[in-house]
Amino acid sequence: MPEGDTLFKTATVLRQVLAGREVLAASAPRGGPAMHRVVGATVESVEAMGKNLVIRFSNGLALRTHLRMWGSWHRYRPGEPWRRPLAQARAVIETPDSVAVCFNAPTVELMDERALAIHPTLSRLGPDILVDPFDVDAVCEGLRRRAGDAGEIGEVLMDQRIVAGIGNLYKNETLFMEGVHPYTKVAIIDDASLRGIVERARDLMRFNADRGIRITDLRRAAHRGTRMWLHGRRGLECRRCRTRIVGDRQGELNRHTVWCPTCQPVPDHYRPRTAASRREAAE
Known part of the structure; x- marks a missing residue:
């Protein structure tokens, strides 16, 4: 299972390439969340919450992933070959200059952003050890x-x-x-x-x-x-x-x-x- 610093680094990279960009296309190749609902929205933020990664969109939706042992996020340029097969992709987000792909994550959820506060996992998390202030x-x-x-x-x-x-x-x-x-x-x-x-x-x-x-x-x-x-x-x-x-x-x-x-x-x-x-x- 990835440590918190891995998610922190992943969020930093994805934030640099996604935040403020319009989503041109989005999909869940293996089924699951209705990713097409974020097409046309702008990525507002990418945040690590402990071992969870949350991407918020301007239309009020949020994508939560938990990578467990085998999951990972990759960032590609448009048209660049992926390092893993499409069959392993759980979520794909395309912007004008980047493609972000989540591979093999067992947990991929798209929800109303307001639901984050009452999410059965996220709402029970303690303070993130990497975030300031920290008591x-x-x-x-x-x-x-x-x-x-x-x-x-x-x-x-x-x-x-x-x-x-x-x-x-x-x-x-x-x-x-x-x-x-x-x-x-x-x-x-x-x-x-x-x-x-x-x-x-x-x-x-x-x-x-x-x-x-x-x-x-x-x-x-x-x-x-x-x-x-x-x-x-x-x-x-x-x-x-x-x-x-x-x-x-x-x-x-x-x-x-x-x-x-x-x-x-x-x-x-x-x-x-x-x-x-x-x-x-x-x-």
Whole structure:
């Protein structure tokens, strides 16, 4: 699933090529929303809302897409060949100088703009972590309310109802950099540490929002290959202490979670959930 900074960058690119332009043609090649309804309207805005992308039109309609794991938006010049087949296109918007195509998004909705405020997903989103103003204290309070006595930081931090935009990658990288194990219960994290986690996630995502290559390990900014501390490195040595990086599945959604057992002390209540994580714990 794309992280919030990916949607932020996507919205920035689409805004540059769509905003203020008249829609000459629009379609949904695989069925779905009646895209012809926006033809003749002008694109008023393109906005990232957490992991959702919303395009507003001058006729009062709005297009919402959620990309999940496989979706993406592409921008082409008129007549330029697409990099993916038409069969994968979910929505197409054509203006005099650009063609914007949404590929493989599982969620594509066209609605009255007024419905955004009561949309069952959008109306429940917490503050976008990339948008100003951003109230860190309010987010920390929300994390504590959501967690209660037993909620774990690795799961609660990704609850889009509390703060929108943080995905699995930034969860893992942030908690590593803050030295907090993802299975740590929020209730035992002190206020300064919890605030540090939220601020670190925001700083990392804002740093990467206008970059083509995502970086969290700044020492490796000029290197080829991964520039992350943990992402994609399970089974390899930690770049800080050389302990082998391990992982497990966390929460109701079984999200892939990784950590360094030395840099992020394992809480006493943690029990491995998968065969692979049990093997790692036994080694």
